[in-house]
Amino acid sequence: MTPPNAVPVTPAVAGLPDLLLSMADDEFVIGFSDSEWTGIAPLLEEDVAMSSLAQDELGHAAALYDLLAELTGGDRDVLAYDREPPAYRHARLLDHARGDWAMAIARRYLYETSDAVRLEALAGGSWAALADLVGKIQREERYHGLHVAAWLDRLAHVGGEPRERLIAALTALGPDAGTVFAPIPDEPGLVESGILAARMTELEARWRAAIEPTLERLELPQPPPVRDPHEGRTKHGEAFDWLHGEFTAVRRSDPGALW
Amino acid sequence: MSEGRTHLEIARARSGLGGGAPDAGRIRTAVEAIPDPELPVVTIGDLGMVHRVEVDPGAIRVTILPTFIGCPALELIRDAVVEGLTDFGRPVTVTTSFETPWTSERISAAGRAALLAAGIAPPADPDDVRCPYCASARVVMDSAFGPTQCRSLFYCRECRQPFEAMKPV
Structure with a gap:
């Protein structure tokens, strides 16, 4: 598809490419991870749901890569597929191996709640091309939030093994949960230019305050602080090397082919 | 377009324009009449996806509002718009925009009735x-x-x- 033509003013804000890359990589990696559940989810409806969620997230990633390509050149496929693992800037929250269904729900819950706070801080921002896209993304994400909240409740309430698995998943992901808010290079410029409503540390505080009552009500563990926030989007590890091998396999099989 | 001249002549003959001012209204109607590839019982006009149709003597520019950002039917819609406007004999560009977000409230009464009749x-x-x-x-x-x-x-x-x-x- 032809990229959106609505990129009227290209703001010369140093942190903007890094912001777009971090968001696009987040959506791309969670979208691809969701698609891994197609065919093996615990219910037929969840096969459909995860496939549909994946399609939404990959669509968001494509639109964000398009915006980035408008700023810096290149194209969405090159951005998505032609980098080596260390060059990706998604949050480390998304670097854990697929795991079980509780892990998929815990990952989606922590990511979707974080993403919602980030989107809120970008909606109505000063760069129309991004603010408009964010407005549209928010309408789709509402369904994602409802879906994952219902599953979190279900696994937490049912007790026994599902609850134990959910707690294990939240405990494993916890130390990386806040990495969606890892600092972005030149972040102050993004705030001063009105593209982003507040610094990432402030957004992280908003996110923790937003999820605390839910986790408390369900008697689930609150995520601890991130150990090394400055490496939250750069140190990816083996699970991502594997995922990267998967999502670049087709592209590498016939470089330059049009699908 | 290599056969542009011939095409243009055919288009003019069919439309009765005779080389006068481009008929923006007819072009918009033609765009809105294109069926949705996933739900062919409704048109992209019924769905409220046609945001802007800009016509000048040298080009037609159509802006579509995607129903969903990652909708795979967008590629097919773009091709269908280009094909559907061939008779107007001008290069067609199709872009997407989120300037106005598409919402389900944009579906027309005719579109809602057609969906219902199709079991949706x-x-x-x-x-x-x-x-x-x-x-x-x-x-x-x-x-x-x-x-x-x-x-x-x-x-x-x-x-x-x-x-x-x-x-x-």
């Missing part, structure tokens, strides 16, 4: 969804996610028929 409940709050076959309110949502990004799965307890509903967005 038009977008509504889940509590207000009615069975497209028997109009019963005794329906349950089976899954918010369906066969395409814009549809949910429901089941009618009255006539025991599964059906799809367009998501309200």
Whole structure:
């Protein structure tokens, strides 16, 4: 598809490419991870749901890569597929191996709640091309939030093994949960230019305050602080090397082919 | 377009324009009449996806509002718009925009009626969804996610028929 033509003013804000890359990589990696559940989810409806969620997230990633390509050149496929693992800037929250269904729900819950706070801080921002896209993304994400909240409740309430698995998943992901808010290079410029409503540390505080009552009500563990926030989007590890091998396999099989 | 001249002549003959001012209204009507590739019972006009049609003597520019950002039908829609406007004999460019977000409220009354006739409940709050076959309110949502990004799965307890509903967005 032809990229959106609505990129009227290209703001010369140093942190903007890094912001777009971090968001696009987040959506791309969670979208691809969701698609891994197609065919093996615990219910037929969840096969459909995860496939549909994946399609939404990959669509968001494509639109964000398009915006980035408008700023810096290149194209969405090159951005998505032609980098080596260390060059990706998604949050480390998304670097854990697929795991079980509780892990998929815990990952989606922590990511979707974080993403919602980030989107809120970008909606109505000063760069129309991004603010408009964010407005549209928010309408789709509402369904994602409802879906994952219902599953979190279900696994937490049912007790026994599902609850134990959910707690294990939240405990494993916890130390990386806040990495969606890892600092972005030149972040102050993004705030001063009105593209982003507040610094990432402030957004992280908003996110923790937003999820605390839910986790408390369900008697689930609150995520601890991130150990090394400055490496939250750069140190990816083996699970991502594997995922990267998967999502670049087709592209590498016939470089330059049009699908 | 190598055969541009011939095309233009044919288009003019068909449209009766005779090389005068481009007929923006007719071009817009032609764009709006293009069927949605995933739901061919409705047109992209019915769905409210046609945002802007700009016509000048040298070019036609069409701006589409995607129903969902990652909708795979967008490629097919773009090709269909280009093909559907061939007779106007001018290069056509199709772009997407999020300047105005597409919402399910943009679907016209005719579009809602066509969806219903095809067995797809038009977008509504889940509590207000009615069975497209028997109009019963005794329906349950089976899954918010369906066969395409814009549809949910429901089941009618009255006539025991599964059906799809367009998501309200």
